[in-house]
Amino acid sequence: MFSERGRAIVLIGIFVLVAGFAFTNYVLTLVGIFLIIGSVASSPFFQLTMPVETLEVTREIDKRNIFQDDFIHVKLTVKNTGSHRIDSVDIFDVYPEIFRLVLGKNSIRTRIDPKQEIKFSYIVQAPLRGKFTFGPTKFHIFDRLEYRFEEMSGENYEELLIYPNVQEVRIMESLAKKRRLGHMFGVHKTRQMSLGTDFTGIRRYEAGDEYRRIDWKSSARTQKLMMRQYETERNIRIFVILDTSQSMGAGRPENSKLEYAIRAALMLSKTAMERKDHVGILSWSSKQHAFLKPRLGEAHYHRLLDQLAEIEAGGSFDLTAAVKYLAPRVTQQSFFIILSDCEANRKQLEKGIKLIRGYKHNAIIIAPFGPWFEIEEIYLSPVERAIGEAIVHRLLEEHSVLAKSFQRVGVSLIQVGPGDFLPTVLSEYLKAKKRSIAVI
Amino acid sequence: MTRNILWLLRGIAVAAFIAFAAIILLSINPVVWRLDGFAGPLTALVEFAGALRDGLSLLVAFFVFVAASFGALIDNIVSQQSFGVLFEQYYDAIAAYFQALGFTLPPLPIDLVIVEAVVTSLLQSVYFLGFQILLIIGLIAGVLSFLRVSGRLALLCFLSMTGIAILAAAGILLNLPGGEYGYLLAPVSTFPMPLNPTLWLFSSVFIVAIVSFLYLEVSYQVVYFNSLLEPPSIREEQLQQQLQHLQTDAQREIPVQSQDIPIPKALQRMLGSDAFRLMRQVIERKLLRREWLVELKDSHEIRRLNTFVSRVFREDPEAEAALTARAASPSIMRMTTLSIGSSLIRFTLVIIIAYICINPVIFLTLLGAPSIIIESVELWFLLEKVLIFLLPLVLLFPLVATLIGYIRQRRKQSTEETTSSSSQ
Numbered sequence: 001m002f003s004e005r006g007r008a009i010v011l012i013g014i015f016v017l018v019a020g021f022a023f024t025n026y027v028l029t030l031v032g033i034f035l036i037i038g039s040v041a042s043s044p045f046f047q048l049t050m051p052v053e054t055l056e057v058t059r060e061i062d063k064r065n066i067f068q069d070d071f072i073h074v075k076l077t078v079k080n081t082g083s084h085r086i087d088s089v090d091i092f093d094v095y096p097e098i099f100r101l102v103l104g105k106n107s108i109r110t111r112i113d114p115k116q117e118i119k120f121s122y123i124v125q126a127p128l129r130g131k132f133t134f135g136p137t138k139f140h141i142f143d144r145l146e147y148r149f150e151e152m153s154g155e156n157y158e159e160l161l162i163y164p165n166v167q168e169v170r171i172m173e174s175l176a177k178k179r180r181l182g183h184m185f186g187v188h189k190t191r192q193m194s195l196g197t198d199f200t201g202i203r204r205y206e207a208g209d210e211y212r213r214i215d216w217k218s219s220a221r222t223q224k225l226m227m228r229q230y231e232t233e234r235n236i237r238i239f240v241i242l243d244t245s246q247s248m249g250a251g252r253p254e255n256s257k258l259e260y261a262i263r264a265a266l267m268l269s270k271t272a273m274e275r276k277d278h279v280g281i282l283s284w285s286s287k288q289h290a291f292l293k294p295r296l297g298e299a300h301y302h303r304l305l306d307q308l309a310e311i312e313a314g315g316s317f318d319l320t321a322a323v324k325y326l327a328p329r330v331t332q333q334s335f336f337i338i339l340s341d342c343e344a345n346r347k348q349l350e351k352g353i354k355l356i357r358g359y360k361h362n363a364i365i366i367a368p369f370g371p372w373f374e375i376e377e378i379y380l381s382p383v384e385r386a387i388g389e390a391i392v393h394r395l396l397e398e399h400s401v402l403a404k405s406f407q408r409v410g411v412s413l414i415q416v417g418p419g420d421f422l423p424t425v426l427s428e429y430l431k432a433k434k435r436s437i438a439v440i
Numbered sequence: 441m442t443r444n445i446l447w448l449l450r451g452i453a454v455a456a457f458i459a460f461a462a463i464i465l466l467s468i469n470p471v472v473w474r475l476d477g478f479a480g481p482l483t484a485l486v487e488f489a490g491a492l493r494d495g496l497s498l499l500v501a502f503f504v505f506v507a508a509s510f511g512a513l514i515d516n517i518v519s520q521q522s523f524g525v526l527f528e529q530y531y532d533a534i535a536a537y538f539q540a541l542g543f544t545l546p547p548l549p550i551d552l553v554i555v556e557a558v559v560t561s562l563l564q565s566v567y568f569l570g571f572q573i574l575l576i577i578g579l580i581a582g583v584l585s586f587l588r589v590s591g592r593l594a595l596l597c598f599l600s601m602t603g604i605a606i607l608a609a610a611g612i613l614l615n616l617p618g619g620e621y622g623y624l625l626a627p628v629s630t631f632p633m634p635l636n637p638t639l640w641l642f643s644s645v646f647i648v649a650i651v652s653f654l655y656l657e658v659s660y661q662v663v664y665f666n667s668l669l670e671p672p673s674i675r676e677e678q679l680q681q682q683l684q685h686l687q688t689d690a691q692r693e694i695p696v697q698s699q700d701i702p703i704p705k706a707l708q709r710m711l712g713s714d715a716f717r718l719m720r721q722v723i724e725r726k727l728l729r730r731e732w733l734v735e736l737k738d739s740h741e742i743r744r745l746n747t748f749v750s751r752v753f754r755e756d757p758e759a760e761a762a763l764t765a766r767a768a769s770p771s772i773m774r775m776t777t778l779s780i781g782s783s784l785i786r787f788t789l790v791i792i793i794a795y796i797c798i799n800p801v802i803f804l805t806l807l808g809a810p811s812i813i814i815e816s817v818e819l820w821f822l823l824e825k826v827l828i829f830l831l832p833l834v835l836l837f838p839l840v841a842t843l844i845g846y847i848r849q850r851r852k853q854s855t856e857e858t859t860s861s862s863s864q
Binding site: 005008009012016017019020021022023024025026027028029030031033034035036037038040041042043044046047048050052053062069070071073075085087088102103104105108109110111113118119120121122123125144145146 | 467591602605606609610612613624645646648649650652653656657660661663667668671675679682686744745752756758759762763765767768769771774778779786789790793798823824826830834837838840841842844845848852855
């Protein structure tokens, strides 16, 4: 087809030709003929040299699975296997729109001789986790004077899985290597009193204590029955329920509540597994997206990474359905850490929590508070600010009512912002471990 | 090497521009290059306005005057009748319309001779000013086109310079003094084209036309060379600079934040104070997004990118050439040889087709057309005869192209079908 330039030349040619006719002028007529003929004469040759089947393109990506914020080197090789040269071609490789081009260029204009192969590459950064697709590679083939062009597309697609950001986990790992003894040194014990062999102290006798643990010497000294107390290392079972509803994905993609929740879940899993605690996960909106039974080990951690990478926000959160789904699958007592903004149906949430307690599990809800995530760095007019404040107040009230309702069944609701999300999750885990909740 | 070639190409474009501008300007009657004429009509207009009465009638009368002038001018060009008579007719007709609406218009306030002089002078001024405006645009666009190596500017220059020729030829319609046959000089105006091909190739008409066409072609060829040769060298330079900056920036110290933030006790216990400091930096950088953290994040990213690039270069020896696209640069010599060759073929083809179009008699004779057509007056004296061959030939090329495209597409489809059926 004609390019913009080709069309302009044809139109100018017709105009000059008509002017030549109007003023009976041979020069203008001849210029008009030259322009018109010049713009169409090369059409058959151009069509003949079009590399319909002869342009081969291959894309090499150095890694298929990478972590968020990592770099990817993408190399394109284009080969003209035909016997005609391509005078001018714009090659444009499509990469996911959200990626950042950091070095090189994903396009090039060049000329390819018969049997010639050209290579070019670029480096992009993946700022978000998820599954992304590279491709296709687009070709705009021009004739030398750019009067004509054709579009072609190489149907070459490459999928790439971006794992969530694990920078915090990496730092922890590097610290662990530095300290040699392990970064969990001294804090990984779950005290199970009166069991085990490690003597921890003496306390007063309480009804039901075993007589064999009475310390007769101290009883004689104090004239009261005293008991020897022992402790042992026990591990706990944690289960993370991740709310992946639409509201969790609100705000900037890289700063949404869901992203923070995923990072918190990862950090928690890594930390807990390092301490030999079992971690399971369920991501749920109106249906199940990812589910892993509580286990430990490197393979389990990688499965967790795979599942978390592909989570997308959508639907509404139904905790009751989630708990019903889990009931036959997680039968042993576990500590449920629910990462949800609690913007779902209140009755369903309450019912879900009651069900959890009914199955003898312990639970805590860590609720990222929407406005603290979503209105960050956005300029608001006075009216918008007033509306924002009203929304904040309403949400606070709703959370307060929910918190009271959960408290009645022994479940806490903690509101968090971007700054204290990760520390709160870790601190609640450590508290649970200390209190020997859901021991294996 | 590439730079020198690009400068050489620009030199060729300059030469083509000079030749084009010179040949167009030499073909124009020098009387068109004058700037007088505006003072006369302006003074006349002011005098006319002063002669009219005050009030609303003044505005209406002015409108009537302008409308009558315009109508009379168009009629004058078409019918060749006296401007004064036409103007009076138009003025009376329009004035009658307004008088029916209740306006009392003054009788024709000034002498018709003055009106004619005003309008003619205004027209002349605008007409001659057009030459100067087009020349200025053409020269500026021409100079900029080879400085910026821009196809659009080259086209604008071509349009402006050709516009001068068209304007000069259009003088024939305006019946201006000295321009009864237009303002193109005799050899390139309505001079009949010779039938003999050699004479035709050396005729002034052909030379002016081919130089104009060549200017556009050469400019586009230069743009083509430039578009292929310049970006890779710029890309390579830029990338080398980026890599250097990357290495320099990666060696910078990361600023240390002294401001304390509350530390959760649980985390302190878990990580220890040293560990927590690092941990805190990470969390702050990710979560708090303060100004100074942007810098910290940048240096961190640069360091990571530098490490990544070093690893890529270490593992893949071709990576640097691919990143700079050095490997994709076309061979200049091969490109030049092929371009010159194909351009010559193209010019020859265009010239032959143009000759066939402009002299259809010869080819109609060869094709055995009836003598009544070959000997017709129209075929010898009317310029529109070029359409006899031009239209079919112009339509023939896209038709052949479409057919080729269709056949190749069909072949591709059948190949794909064969491949898919054999794979099943």
